[in-house]
Amino acid sequence: MKIYNGGKILLGLIVFAALFASPFYLNMGKVSAKPELKIDTPEIQKLKDKKCVEPKEFMRAEHMQVLNNWRDAVVRDGDRNQIIISGQKYDKSLQNGCMKCHSNKKDFCDKCHNYVAVKPYCWDCHIAPKENKS
């Protein structure tokens, strides 16, 4: 069997394959560092019992569901009952709850979100706490 313009086609295929696979071989051997979240803000260090509203593992996997439930409770049902953890009361609120302790959005929210390439639109409306650049 004869391929018309075989050389050009083969060359084209090789170039295509090389370009297509470039992300794989360019990043081969490089390990991108796992995001290390900082939970040592001054606000957290002040706490006697350093506990979030749910266990760490649960929050890591389900914090978006927690926030969704809080939003529905507060905005739609007007339910602003506070959450008590070791005697400390917390608002069901991103801006006035979570971020009061986790005042380091860049080292807490953004690190993971950038790593897994998700862009939550929380911050289009909600105001992030002011951070001191260190």
Added chain:
Amino acid sequence: MSMNRRDFLKIAGISTAAGIGGTALASGLKKGVLEAAQTAPNTEALAGKRWGIAIDMSKLKSDESIKRITEACHRIHNVPDFSNTKDEVKWIWTETFEHSFPGQEHKFMPEDMKHKPFLLLCNHCDKPACVRVCPTKATFKRSDGIVMQDMHRCIGCRFCMAACPFGARSFNYKDPRLAKNLQEYMNPEFPTRTIGVVEKCTFCYERLSKGLKPACVDESNGALVFGDLDDPASEIRKILASKHTIRRKPELGTEPNIFYIIGGNDYAVVPEIK
């Protein structure tokens, strides 16, 4: 394999019972694992069934007092100011009598009444037209009478703006954070909005939940009276029972909950009838 009817029914029954019991057991166990944290009931919140405001126009005399009210509202709620009417976002604003109460003006009415600025805000209607037309239920009626906006759901279709007969709703044509006043100051306790959503007065639901009255009422030195229209003993009901009040466009049947006390004229120049 052959099976008679009796055996078939037995197996079907047992497997049904096992299925229902199994799921109940499993979900019961799961609930135990994810037991919600302890909550403190919010006892500070003001409770009501039909919030309303009575505005005494005779007590709203100076432009400064009106400016103080509108600025306090817009400041704590991060309302952008683009200084042009096309992009304007307003929660509380002023209009002339003719535009506030169309059809009720006439050429013999007091001159000062014609030009007086009337304080306008969302009427938190009993039968809100905006809520009926919202395709995503982003705007809805709360059990305390507040017509609320869920900004997470708003798709910016602007049906509510077309439906509202009072012009109480504003669309964010621009990213509100680009407004000069918000770049200078934002209330860190309250969110801004994003481009492409509709916003309006929320009767300060966030203040009510802390036991505070709406900001406009607090700033008004008694010209605005806030209260529960469902409670016959409330101050606002006493005012409505003793003074003649008017509402904006009541003929449309949306049952607005903002009342205006117009009177307060001193009848200084009533000509003597001979």
